[in-house]
Amino acid sequence: MKRGLIIAIGVLGVVAAGYLMCPKPDLDDYYPRSRAFFDAHGRLLRLGLAPDDRYRLHRPLHRISPRLVAATILYEDKDFYRHPGVDFPALARAFWTTYIARTRRVGASTITMQVARLRWRIRTDTLAGKLEQILRAVQLTRHYQKDRILEAYLNLAPYGGNIEGVQAASLVYFNKSADQLSLPEALTLAVVPQNPVRRNPATPKGFNNLLAARQSLFQRWLEDHPQDRQSRAFFELPLAVRPADQLPFEAPHFVNHIDSGGFRPGGDTVHTTLDLVRQQTMQSLIRDYISRRSAEGITNAAALALDTRTMAVTAMAGSADFFNTQIQGQVNGVSARRSPGSVLKPFVYALAMDQGLIHPASLMKDSPRRYGGFTPENFDQRFLGPLSAHDALILSRNLPAANLQAQLHNPGLHEFFRQAGIADLQPASFYGLALSLGGVEVSMLEVAGLYAALANGGRLRPIRMLQEQDLEESPKQILSPEASFLVLDILKDNPPPESHRVPLSAATGNQVAWKTGTSHGFRDAWAVGVCADTVVAVWVGNFDGEGNRAFVGRSAAGPLLFDLLAALVPQRRWTVADRVNFSRLNLKTIDVCAATGELPGRHCPHTRTSWFIPGVSPIRVCTVHRAAAVDVATGMRPCRPTPHRTRMAVFEFWPSDLLAIFRTAGISLKEPPPFADACSLDQRATAGQAPAVTSPQSDLVYAMRSEQPLNHRIPFNAVADGDVRRLYWFVGNRYVGASEPSRPLMWTPQSGAFDIRVVDDHGRAALTSLRVEMVQ
Numbered sequence: 001m002k003r004g005l006i007i008a009i010g011v012l013g014v015v016a017a018g019y020l021m022c023p024k025p026d027l028d029d030y031y032p033r034s035r036a037f038f039d040a041h042g043r044l045l046r047l048g049l050a051p052d053d054r055y056r057l058h059r060p061l062h063r064i065s066p067r068l069v070a071a072t073i074l075y076e077d078k079d080f081y082r083h084p085g086v087d088f089p090a091l092a093r094a095f096w097t098t099y100i101a102r103t104r105r106v107g108a109s110t111i112t113m114q115v116a117r118l119r120w121r122i123r124t125d126t127l128a129g130k131l132e133q134i135l136r137a138v139q140l141t142r143h144y145q146k147d148r149i150l151e152a153y154l155n156l157a158p159y160g161g162n163i164e165g166v167q168a169a170s171l172v173y174f175n176k177s178a179d180q181l182s183l184p185e186a187l188t189l190a191v192v193p194q195n196p197v198r199r200n201p202a203t204p205k206g207f208n209n210l211l212a213a214r215q216s217l218f219q220r221w222l223e224d225h226p227q228d229r230q231s232r233a234f235f236e237l238p239l240a241v242r243p244a245d246q247l248p249f250e251a252p253h254f255v256n257h258i259d260s261g262g263f264r265p266g267g268d269t270v271h272t273t274l275d276l277v278r279q280q281t282m283q284s285l286i287r288d289y290i291s292r293r294s295a296e297g298i299t300n301a302a303a304l305a306l307d308t309r310t311m312a313v314t315a316m317a318g319s320a321d322f323f324n325t326q327i328q329g330q331v332n333g334v335s336a337r338r339s340p341g342s343v344l345k346p347f348v349y350a351l352a353m354d355q356g357l358i359h360p361a362s363l364m365k366d367s368p369r370r371y372g373g374f375t376p377e378n379f380d381q382r383f384l385g386p387l388s389a390h391d392a393l394i395l396s397r398n399l400p401a402a403n404l405q406a407q408l409h410n411p412g413l414h415e416f417f418r419q420a421g422i423a424d425l426q427p428a429s430f431y432g433l434a435l436s437l438g439g440v441e442v443s444m445l446e447v448a449g450l451y452a453a454l455a456n457g458g459r460l461r462p463i464r465m466l467q468e469q470d471l472e473e474s475p476k477q478i479l480s481p482e483a484s485f486l487v488l489d490i491l492k493d494n495p496p497p498e499s500h501r502v503p504l505s506a507a508t509g510n511q512v513a514w515k516t517g518t519s520h521g522f523r524d525a526w527a528v529g530v531c532a533d534t535v536v537a538v539w540v541g542n543f544d545g546e547g548n549r550a551f552v553g554r555s556a557a558g559p560l561l562f563d564l565l566a567a568l569v570p571q572r573r574w575t576v577a578d579r580v581n582f583s584r585l586n587l588k589t590i591d592v593c594a595a596t597g598e599l600p601g602r603h604c605p606h607t608r609t610s611w612f613i614p615g616v617s618p619i620r621v622c623t624v625h626r627a628a629a630v631d632v633a634t635g636m637r638p639c640r641p642t643p644h645r646t647r648m649a650v651f652e653f654w655p656s657d658l659l660a661i662f663r664t665a666g667i668s669l670k671e672p673p674p675f676a677d678a679c680s681l682d683q684r685a686t687a688g689q690a691p692a693v694t695s696p697q698s699d700l701v702y703a704m705r706s707e708q709p710l711n712h713r714i715p716f717n718a719v720a721d722g723d724v725r726r727l728y729w730f731v732g733n734r735y736v737g738a739s740e741p742s743r744p745l746m747w748t749p750q751s752g753a754f755d756i757r758v759v760d761d762h763g764r765a766a767l768t769s770l771r772v773e774m775v776q
Helices: 002-021 066-076 088-100 111-120 127-143 146-156 166-174 183-190 204-224 226-236 252-260 276-296 345-354 389-394 398-407 413-419 428-437 444-455 481-491 553-568 656-664
Strands: 036-038 044-047 269-271 301-307 312-317 363-366 385-388 513-518 524-531 534-541 588-593 607-612 625-631 646-652 692-695 701-705 714-719 727-731 734-739 745-747 752-760 765-775
Touching (some): 036 252, 044 252, 066 111, 066 146, 066 183, 066 204, 111 127, 146 166, 166 183, 183 204, 183 226, 252 312, 276 312, 301 553, 345 389, 345 413, 345 428, 345 481, 363 389, 363 656, 385 389, 389 398, 398 428, 444 481, 444 534, 481 513, 534 553, 656 714, 692 765, 714 765, 727 745
Parallel strands (some): 036 269, 701 765
Antiparallel strands (some): 036 044, 301 312, 301 534, 363 385, 513 524, 524 534, 588 607, 625 646, 692 714, 727 752
């Protein structure tokens, strides 16, 4: 007897030690989870499968419908909060009925025991399995509070098919979160886990079994909740249940980008910035547009909409059809890197304005020019001659943009792109001046971010795709607010595509500041626009890079851009100036000469208004329009004015470089009359502008190989006044030759330092210096 007591005490001691020392099991991270993606308004975009092909999401107990919690306890384990994890009396009755009397199989598993079975995947149809389940339930009770165990059950319980957990079941069957369930829906889910095969809501037979079990539970529910009798009518209504194979698959490129890219969040529930209505609108417009233009070979497009206030992506279509393999529809055209054509030219002009090189009315040169081994050309293979910066940007002329890029410094365009976060940049030498003409590959996300910076006063902010991303992150000032506004003010004057033009009397909509781009070989057509608080970017092309002469930015991408803006941005007569506080900007409007963009001289016949950044923008008085005396009889300029024999007339004295550009562009100008033959150089030199030497440059050292000195030539060139026909060149005091103002004089160099002097045929002179060194 004493020995038996000792043995019993020892066994109890071992059991007690085991109970106290058993390790704490993990209830959270041991099983893989699905990921649910929601739009900005809580609408489900996609519910993905977990790695084990289950729909499974975690939901804390306080975010589960209290009715569902109460119904589950009532149906599964009404004594859940009173027993120690195992209901031993019920277990004894079940054991007797199942194994001794063998009348029928009776279950006595508590919620805690079911958690143990689900957690450790225990087979409980054997005695050994049942014993393990009991011990695991005791282990769970040892380490966790009741609410925590109940939460685990509601996140592990099977709800039919491959759906586990109440949150996944709520989203799949009722398209709502588990805290939003109605009483009929809560009771529906409460009865599924007890027999998820026979009560599968997605099968007709299972659905009928489910309704019968729910009705039985409702009767029991009314015993504890008599106030819900008024809900009886709702249980008579048809129950709408969505099967898992009808889950939404919205915004596939957007969701995939978040799920696999740099925006990957933590947790299994992802709240995005997307607006599902805007997304569906965008996709529908793209499908319709492709359908209308397919005969031209336009079969694919991508688009992005961005809210400039929050930098939130509100709609993204990576292709025209995600499931179309013929167009490689699963490629994401929004994140793919493509040549942007001229889409990035506005940033060349913005940098040039910030660096004091131009203002909107500055005269640009659209003329042939060679930069080392690079000779840029315009899209139309033509040259327009001199034109304003405003017009050069709107008309997307390549030559003025390349010329501006060559003058940029601190930062240059390459450094600017690096600061702006353009990825995968090669060294600047790799691109040269082609950088401003589409020579760098960029993504639509990067392009949209840059245009949003223009809308935000030059402040670059990270693009947001998740609601949890920080809104207060400090922006990077990459352009001045003044230059940003001036560029948008120019782009607003870019006329819409022909298909979207309306009579002036009907133009009551929003202004659109937009730009297009066409890549080399007609492989990519782009259009990007800023309107109100929205940036929309559009790409049209083929993912395999096949070109098509229809892929021109203005005609292929532009119409789709305006379709999207019309649908996504309310018509409220928005203007580019609406978001600008001019009292905080260093901007003024000035009158400039309409022909030159410079301050009007006293003889300038026409002026216009232009923006100007005081202290930054280049400005000088125009000298093109000048008054000169003309002999009434001969029409020539006299040596000196004489009353009654001469009259004063205004002529245009264009510099020789611009005169040459006018001629190249086929523009004929009336030239000033020549001086009378009898006039001396001293008399001619009293009026007009002296030459300005453009080559050689005094700040450069010219290197010449000593073994081939005769093979080297240095061009001597100068810009002369409009009435000059001949330039005479001197090295030191030695005359070396003459040239026309539009043509260089090629000089064979010698080693040493020299003074270079040029004298025009009116006796006006200019001086520069030259240094030549011999190298081996």
